[in-house]
Amino acid sequence: xxxxxxxxxxxxxxxxxxxxxxxxxxxxxxxxxxxxxxxxxxxxxxxxxxxxxxxxxxxxxxxxxxxxxxxxxxxxxxxxxxxxxxxxxxxxxxxxxxxxxxxxxxxxxxxxxxxxxxxxxxxxxxxxxxxxxxxxxxxxxxxxxxxxxxxxxxxxxxxxxxxxxxxxxxxxxxxxxxxxxxxxxxxxxxxxxxxxxxxxxxxxxxxxxxxxxxxxxxxxxxxxxxxxxxxxxxxxxxxxx
Ligand code: SF4
Numbered sequence: 001x002x003x004x005x006x007x008x009x010x011x012x013x014x015x016x017x018x019x020x021x022x023x024x025x026x027x028x029x030x031x032x033x034x035x036x037x038x039x040x041x042x043x044x045x046x047x048x049x050x051x052x053x054x055x056x057x058x059x060x061x062x063x064x065x066x067x068x069x070x071x072x073x074x075x076x077x078x079x080x081x082x083x084x085x086x087x088x089x090x091x092x093x094x095x096x097x098x099x100x101x102x103x104x105x106x107x108x109x110x111x112x113x114x115x116x117x118x119x120x121x122x123x124x125x126x127x128x129x130x131x132x133x134x135x136x137x138x139x140x141x142x143x144x145x146x147x148x149x150x151x152x153x154x155x156x157x158x159x160x161x162x163x164x165x166x167x168x169x170x171x172x173x174x175x176x177x178x179x180x181x182x183x184x185x186x187x188x189x190x191x192x193x194x195x196x197x198x199x200x201x202x203x204x205x206x207x208x209x210x211x212x213x214x215x216x217x218x219x220x221x222x223x224x225x226x227x228x229x230x231x232x233x234x235x236x237x238x239x240x241x
Pocket of ligand 1: 065068069070072073074080137138139151154155
């Protein structure tokens, strides 16, 4: 398995997407309660509800995130990881949370998984600079553990404001954690793949696929991920919303 190895652009023609995409595939991880839903149950009034982000412009938003101490992750972070890319992008890529490399460099998807994501984008004729890349969480969880419910609840408004500002034409959720928290569902990643989803705050369709870090461990799943990317491309080109 090498980072440079990615399915060629003609591996699965775009016109075959509807026929080729399976209705359901195996789960990539055991199901667990969705963090955001847990948080809403556990906290009658999350601190993030006091934070009115709906009028912030990019500069103000980035400043607020940089200074954010709404959850305990601020204690262990090297720096916040705000997001990177084209702020007028058609594509918004959403991952889980910063890892060690991202925490160090302040940019999402810069390690091996990031290199694979770049290859995935290249296969779609997209440069990293053409899309916007962000995470559910802006700060690294220690030892890369899964985000806690309260962390997601506090951090989600920052991402929601980014979505409002970008107004992307398609959102690609990478991995189970990103997908389940974005869509507020317990449904497995395998069952979320292959169709369009919608979240309350935007008419933008959301498409779910595997996290590049998972693909590094399970290269045989690359073909399914390629199908997901083609579905996203086709959705964007057809103007579905
Ligand atoms: S993870 Fe999000 S909510 Fe928590 S301190 Fe970092 S920016 Fe704030």
